[in-house]
Amino acid sequence: xxxxxxxxxxxxxxxxxxxxxxxxxxxxxxxxxxxxxxxxxxxxxxxxxxxxxxxxxxxxxxxxxxxxxxxxxxxxxxxxxxxxxxxxxxxxxxxxxxxxxxxxxxxxxxxxxxxxxxxxxxxxxxxxxxxxxxxxxxxxxxxxxxxxxxxxxxxxxxxxxxxxxxxxxxxxxxxxxxxxxxxxxxxxxxxxxxxxxxxxxxxxxxxxxxxxxxxxxxxxxxxxxxxxxxxxxxxxxxxxxxxxxxxxxxxxxxxxxxxxxxxxxxxxxxxxxxxxxxxxxxxxxxxxxxxxxxxxxxxxxxxxxxxxxxxxxxxxxxxxxxxxxxxxxxxxxxxxxxxxxxxxxxxxxxxxxxxxxxxxxxx
Ligand SMILES: *Cc1c(COP(=O)(O)O)cnc(C)c1O
Numbered sequence: 001x002x003x004x005x006x007x008x009x010x011x012x013x014x015x016x017x018x019x020x021x022x023x024x025x026x027x028x029x030x031x032x033x034x035x036x037x038x039x040x041x042x043x044x045x046x047x048x049x050x051x052x053x054x055x056x057x058x059x060x061x062x063x064x065x066x067x068x069x070x071x072x073x074x075x076x077x078x079x080x081x082x083x084x085x086x087x088x089x090x091x092x093x094x095x096x097x098x099x100x101x102x103x104x105x106x107x108x109x110x111x112x113x114x115x116x117x118x119x120x121x122x123x124x125x126x127x128x129x130x131x132x133x134x135x136x137x138x139x140x141x142x143x144x145x146x147x148x149x150x151x152x153x154x155x156x157x158x159x160x161x162x163x164x165x166x167x168x169x170x171x172x173x174x175x176x177x178x179x180x181x182x183x184x185x186x187x188x189x190x191x192x193x194x195x196x197x198x199x200x201x202x203x204x205x206x207x208x209x210x211x212x213x214x215x216x217x218x219x220x221x222x223x224x225x226x227x228x229x230x231x232x233x234x235x236x237x238x239x240x241x242x243x244x245x246x247x248x249x250x251x252x253x254x255x256x257x258x259x260x261x262x263x264x265x266x267x268x269x270x271x272x273x274x275x276x277x278x279x280x281x282x283x284x285x286x287x288x289x290x291x292x293x294x295x296x297x298x299x300x301x302x303x304x305x306x307x308x309x310x311x312x313x314x315x316x317x318x319x320x321x322x323x324x325x326x327x328x329x330x331x332x333x334x335x336x337x338x339x340x341x342x343x344x345x346x347x348x349x350x351x352x353x354x355x356x357x358x359x360x361x362x363x
Contacts, residue, residue: 006118007054009126014038014058020133027136030172032309033144037131037170041123044152045113047162054123056130059169065154069161075151076204077106080308082142083128083170083362085135086350091128091362094348096121098265102202103147109201111160112149120147120166127168129363140175144309176309177223181316181332184226184239184305185217186288188321192237192260194230199237199260206262210240222319224305229260234287242310243267246291247302247336252280266306266344272356273343279336291318295325302334303327304341312341 017038018026026035040059045051070076081099086092100117107114124145128135135143147168151161190213193199198206210225217225226244229235237256238244243264246254253274255267274281294300295318303315314332318325328334346352350359 004118005122005125007122009041009054009056009122011126011130012055012057013130023134027134027141027172030136030141030174032173032176033171035172037127037134037143037172039127039130040170041127041166041168043115043119043123043166045164045166047113051113051115051119051166054119056126062165062167064150064152067154067156069151069153069155072156073151073158074203074205074208075110075112075161076148077103077110077112078146078148078202078204079103079106080202081124081145081147082173082308082348083135083145084142084349085137086359088350090350091132091135092348092350092359093124093128093362094360095265095269095358096124096360098268099124099147102263102265103149106201106203107149109198110203112151113164115149115166123147123166123168125362127170131170132363134170134172136172136174138174142173144171144173145169146171173309176311177313181314181330182223182305183221183317183319184224184315185213185220185222186226186228186318186320186322187213187216188228188233189213189216190225190227191230191233192227192240195260197230197260200258200263202262207241214240220319226318228288234289235285236288236291237261239305242305242307242313244315245270245304245306246286246294246300247304247334248294249299249301250280251336252282253336254282254284254286256286257283264307266308266311269344269358270306270312270340273340276355277339277343288320288322292322292325295327301328302337304337312337312344 043054100120104114149166153161153163213225238261305313316330
């Protein structure tokens with residue numbers, strides 16, 4: 001327990017946890033999102049009863065009634081966050097309170113029962129403590145945490161579910177992208193989110209809608225897709241699961257404003273880190289035409305993607321119907337991106353001072 005723990009989780013430890021030698025093998029090269037720890041946190045909700053029966057139990061398939069609302073109407077939300085082993089051996093998390101708040105806001109948008117922030121945070125902490133031996137060592141390694149919530153009421157009427165399951169699973173991960181810069185496909189046919197829609201909620205449906213565009217990106221030899229706005233097909237929004245930043249020749253940073261994009265915690269952190277370093281930051285609409293013009297004129301120096309999974313990943317090329325542009329050196333070793341990436345990782349891993357109080361010890 002720590003002083004922030006207010007709920008009594010029942011611990012039902014795994015009867016046959018992964019042997020240490022096998023775990024070490026898995027942790028040596030976990031990839032991204034394929035290896036999972038032994039346990040999960042589960043909390044149930046029922047209208048009239050509220051959130052109840054918080055448990056840490058063996059990670060196992062869950063059983064759902066085939067009429068469960070999530071399977072029909074996609075009432076589902078999730079989060080993505082990481083636990084790290086800090087330089088001094090402590091287990092730390094980065095801005096977990098921001099994930100708790102966003103999870104609550106996503107729930108509200110999807111008409112789901114919000115998980116109280118304290119319950120969300122304790123579920124994550126209890127799971128991390130239980131499976132702390134699964135946190136991999138190494139520069140790019142971490143324990144990726146996936147809190148999610150599904151509508152579990154068995155009812156085919158279209159209405160908000162009266163029952164939910166909130167679950168947290170954990171996956172030791174290495175780097176999301178292999179080293180170097182990525183190439184991004186500018187999607188002109190598909191959009192991700194419209195005004196008034198669910199673009200700002202971290203819901204599975206947004207990803208389902210992005211997969212065809214992501215497949216098109218792959219077919220064009222690209223790593224990721226970049227979406228434009230739904231109304232005019234002009235304004236750059238974000239990538240499939242990451243926000244985007246542009247670095248101009250006067251060292252100004254430009255990133256699309258909030259609204260239809262996902263309000264990334266990494267995005268917010270980068271804005272602060274850039275301001276701390278005296279850079280000018282603008283949250284302004286930036287059109288794809290202007291972007292191509294600025295690149296051709298040498299005004300656009302660097303572009304990078306950011307998110308919990310991708311951290312800060314340089315973008316070396318944009319490819320699309322209007323052709324291909326190479327950004328900066330094209331190989332991603334550009335100074336502003338590198339400065340911000342190093343600053344972010346330094347704080348996350350407890351190697352640099354944390355003036356904003358972003359890092360929290362878990363155990
Ligand atoms: C999760 C996510 C991001 C990044 O958010 P972080 O809080 O920085 O991890 C960006 N875009 C989309 C669509 C996302 O789902």
